Amino acid sequence: MLQNKESKPMNSLRLFSSKIVLLSNIVDLAGVFVVSAAAIIIQLFFHELPCPLCLLQRIGLMAIAYGYLLNTVYGNRANHYAYSTIAAIVTAFIAMRQILLHIVPGSGYYGDPIFGIHLYTWVFIICMVAIAWNMLIIIIYPEDYRHEKLIKKVKVGKNPLVKFIIYGYLLVIVLNFALTFFECGTTQCPDDPNQYMILNNFISQF
Amino acid sequence: MAFLFILLLIPCASAVFGWHNVSKVTFWLFLIVLIIMFKHHVTDALNIQL
Numbered sequence: 001m002l003q004n005k006e007s008k009p010m011n012s013l014r015l016f017s018s019k020i021v022l023l024s025n026i027v028d029l030a031g032v033f034v035v036s037a038a039a040i041i042i043q044l045f046f047h048e049l050p051c052p053l054c055l056l057q058r059i060g061l062m063a064i065a066y067g068y069l070l071n072t073v074y075g076n077r078a079n080h081y082a083y084s085t086i087a088a089i090v091t092a093f094i095a096m097r098q099i100l101l102h103i104v105p106g107s108g109y110y111g112d113p114i115f116g117i118h119l120y121t122w123v124f125i126i127c128m129v130a131i132a133w134n135m136l137i138i139i140i141y142p143e144d145y146r147h148e149k150l151i152k153k154v155k156v157g158k159n160p161l162v163k164f165i166i167y168g169y170l171l172v173i174v175l176n177f178a179l180t181f182f183e184c185g186t187t188q189c190p191d192d193p194n195q196y197m198i199l200n201n202f203i204s205q206f
Numbered sequence: 207m208a209f210l211f212i213l214l215l216i217p218c219a220s221a222v223f224g225w226h227n228v229s230k231v232t233f234w235l236f237l238i239v240l241i242i243m244f245k246h247h248v249t250d251a252l253n254i255q256l
Contacts, residue, residue: 052247053247055207055210056207056240056243056244056247059210059211059214060240062214063237066214066217066218066221069222070226070229073222074226083233086237087237090240090241090244093244097244097247166222167222169218170215170218170219170222173211173214173215173218174211174215176211177211177212177215180207180208180211181208184208185208186209187207188207188247
């Protein structure tokens with residue numbers, strides 16, 4: 001029968017590394033929350049309506065954060081990182097599709113570039129970084145997934161800031177649903193949207 | 207397309223409220239629908255069959 005012969009400093013190191021990895025999950029979740037909230041602000045105040053591929057990428061980015069959300073609520077598990085990685089792969093395909101649409105010189109672009117790179121290229125880069133990061137965490141901290149009791153000691157989910165990030169993330173999804181519904185209703189959005197179709201139809205009735 | 211956000215909201219909200227298994231199943235459902243939507247977008251736009 002195997003016995004736990006680890007010394008106290010080793011256990012403290014493990015607990016410390018668990019806390020660092022859990023903190024990184026919260027930072028990742030906060031990053032997606034901030035980016036998604038910024039996209040909503042840009043959409044509302046600069047009147048930049050998202051195209052169908054942009055919407056799919058927006059949903060994909062939020063789906064990447066699902067794995068980090070599970071880690072934050074339930075503790076680190078390898079399969080939580082797998083959910084995040086699968087979402088990142090699908091989102092990277094969507095972003096790559098839009099990059100390829102505009103890759104030929106003179107074929108135009110969609111939206112304004114940020115730091116010299118268009119948003120769909122940024123999404124592709126973020127997806128690649130997320131995949132690499134998830135793999136790195138699984139490689140570096142494989143022991144975290146075998147020490148369930150150790151992980152349960154880290155109660156980060158009760159922190160008010162973490163609660164704010166988690167509920168903010170949910171709120172951003174609801175806001176995105178509302179904005180997309182006002183933009184294109186229940187059908188597929190037009191390729192180059194310039195108005196909130198449902199909202200305008202509703203207002204024009206009065 | 208708006209319903210995709212609802213499909214994502216269900217697994218996220220159920221994870222937060224402690225329904226881990228519901229969350230996982232609905233997330234797979236969401237991923238499948240997302241891939242189908244993307245596939246339709248590609249084939250419709252290029253007018254090709256994959």
